[in-house]
Amino acid sequence: xxxxxxxxxxxxxxxxxxxxxxxxxxxxxxxxxxxxxxxxxxxxxxxxxxxxxxxxxxxxxxxxxxxxxxxxxxxxxxxxxxxxxxxxxxxxxxxxxxxxxxxxxxxxxxxxxxxxxxxxxxxxxxxxxxxxxxxxxxxxxxxxxxxxxxxxxxxxxxxxxxxxxxxxxxxxxxxxxxxxxxxxxxxxxxxxxx
Numbered sequence: 001x002x003x004x005x006x007x008x009x010x011x012x013x014x015x016x017x018x019x020x021x022x023x024x025x026x027x028x029x030x031x032x033x034x035x036x037x038x039x040x041x042x043x044x045x046x047x048x049x050x051x052x053x054x055x056x057x058x059x060x061x062x063x064x065x066x067x068x069x070x071x072x073x074x075x076x077x078x079x080x081x082x083x084x085x086x087x088x089x090x091x092x093x094x095x096x097x098x099x100x101x102x103x104x105x106x107x108x109x110x111x112x113x114x115x116x117x118x119x120x121x122x123x124x125x126x127x128x129x130x131x132x133x134x135x136x137x138x139x140x141x142x143x144x145x146x147x148x149x150x151x152x153x154x155x156x157x158x159x160x161x162x163x164x165x166x167x168x169x170x171x172x173x174x175x176x177x178x179x180x181x182x183x184x185x186x187x188x189x190x191x192x193x194x
Contacts (some may be wrong), residue, residue, distance in 0.1 A: 004064060008055040015052060023048070023063060026072045026155065032148035035137040047072040070127065070163035073145060080141045086106060115146040135185045143178030150175050 006014035027045055031040035050071050058067045136144050149155045149163060157175075161168050 002061050004055065004058060004061040018064070019048060019051070022068050025065065026068060027074045029069060029148060029153060030076055032136065032152050033073070033145050034079070043075055044072070047075045048074060066159045066162050068151065069153070073149065075147065077141065131186065131189065135182050135189060138185050139178060139181055143174060143181060146171060146175050147178045147182065152165050
């Protein structure tokens, strides 16, 4: 009996062992789609609960990553749909949250990358990630979600098709359009903040 079967059978320790391997993926997808840490934590917790409740529907351990990503993706989109029409968080508040998260990273010493011991390079990389994150937040929910899955999480087009239930051609087209929109947004941001 593999880990997935044990977890689906109610073995909490097996579920914890399984979810620990993917909790960073779940949180990262939620953070990139939702655009802020607080919402990402809530969505990640909700997604993990959904994963636990629906373990029996995952066909094999080999499919678990894509299956968990799909649940997280759908949970994010459900929340974004629910919020439509409600007043969105202000852009300034999102920027402030980004600064607070960056300050927290500094306090924890998270600026050093495992592959680069140079703090200045790490700081520049962190600033660029913040700029790209701001650009992603200006994309449509649909484009942001697909770019997160492809370019941030590194999932294949086939895995994204499995997660989103969209045809491969549609995914490629939307990702291309999303990248073009992101490039335009980033260039505009750079023009206004040289």
